[in-house]
Amino acid sequence: MQDLSRPSSAPVPAPHPANPARALRFHAVGFDLDGTLLETAPDIANALNHALRMAGRPTIAFEQVRPMIGGGAKRLLAKALAGDGKERVPAETLDPLYAELLSHYEANIAVETKAYDGLMPALDQLAEAGIAVGVATNKLESLARHLLDQMGMLDRFACVIGGDTLGTQNAKPKPDMLFELQRQCGGGPAAFVGDSIYDTGAARAAGHPCVAVSFGYRTQPVTELGADAVIDHFDELIPALSML
Numbered sequence: 628m629q630d631l632s633r634p635s636s637a638p639v640p641a642p643h644p645a646n647p648a649r650a651l652r653f654h655a656v657g658f659d660l661d662g663t664l665l666e667t668a669p670d671i672a673n674a675l676n677h678a679l680r681m682a683g684r685p686t687i688a689f690e691q692v693r694p695m696i697g698g699g700a701k702r703l704l705a706k707a708l709a710g711d712g713k714e715r716v717p718a719e720t721l722d723p724l725y726a727e728l729l730s731h732y733e734a735n736i737a738v739e740t741k742a743y744d745g746l747m748p749a750l751d752q753l754a755e756a757g758i759a760v761g762v763a764t765n766k767l768e769s770l771a772r773h774l775l776d777q778m779g780m781l782d783r784f785a786c787v788i789g790g791d792t793l794g795t796q797n798a799k800p801k802p803d804m805l806f807e808l809q810r811q812c813g814g815g816p817a818a819f820v821g822d823s824i825y826d827t828g829a830a831r832a833a834g835h836p837c838v839a840v841s842f843g844y845r846t847q848p849v850t851e852l853g854a855d856a857v858i859d860h861f862d863e864l865i866p867a868l869s870m871l
């Protein structure tokens with residue numbers, strides 16, 4: 628039926644722009660979680676500092692915690708307790724504090740955590756193009772699912788592989804989690820997007836092209852991660868994937 632409410636001189640709406648994700652060669656795109664999809668460092672730092680307080684140790688400034696994230700919370704706590712890194716922390720000290728950190732984090736997992744700018748439109752474009760997306764994080768799988776659920780994002784991902792899903796000995800930078808993500812996303816060519824050396828290491832070992840985000844957590848310059856492309860904003864993700 629003719630729309631009589633629109634005057635004949637009204638501009639015709641522009642056609643929906645073509646979705647560049649439809650031209651990608653990948654069947655699946657995997658994402659790291661901390662420092663890639665979500666800025667989780669404030670809530671992680673709060674949980675770490677809670678555990679340090681329980682141990683009677685000095686807390687660590689947020690800016691110092693950020694680059695320490697990437698290898699999982701247990702490694703983060705061990706690094707924080709080790710101070711200059713020379714002190715080896717015995718399991719009987721580490722394990723109860725790790726339990727404290729986890730329970731504080733679980734109860735306060737999405738207080739200050741935020742999705743990075745442009746993430747949702749990029750995920751929308753991938754979904755509209757029929758490309759499966761999954762998460763491979765060194766976080767415990769249960770915490771990763773809980774966090775994504777709290778952020779209202781869990782149903783966007785075909786799978787969530789955590790640092791413990793295949794056994795912690797197979798966590799990134801081993802390639803296994805990326806192979807599992809690829810399998811659960813239905814197979815076919817897959818790319819990976821991450822923020823740290825754990826991610827680029829896993830992608831290289833899996834033979835998956837890799838995009839590094841410059842806004843995440845790492846100790847070295849982003850150009851030294853060995854990624855195939857670097858992006859500063861999620862608006863650049865699909866153009867970057869199209870070059871790989």
Ligand SMILES: O=C(O)COP(=O)(O)O
Pocket residue numbers: 659660661662696697698699700703763764765766
């Ligand atoms: O929790 C961590 O230390 C790492 O998590 P990520 O693999 O999602 O960066």
Ligand SMILES: [Mg+2]
Pocket residue numbers: 659660661662663696697821822823843844
């Ligand atoms: Mg990360």
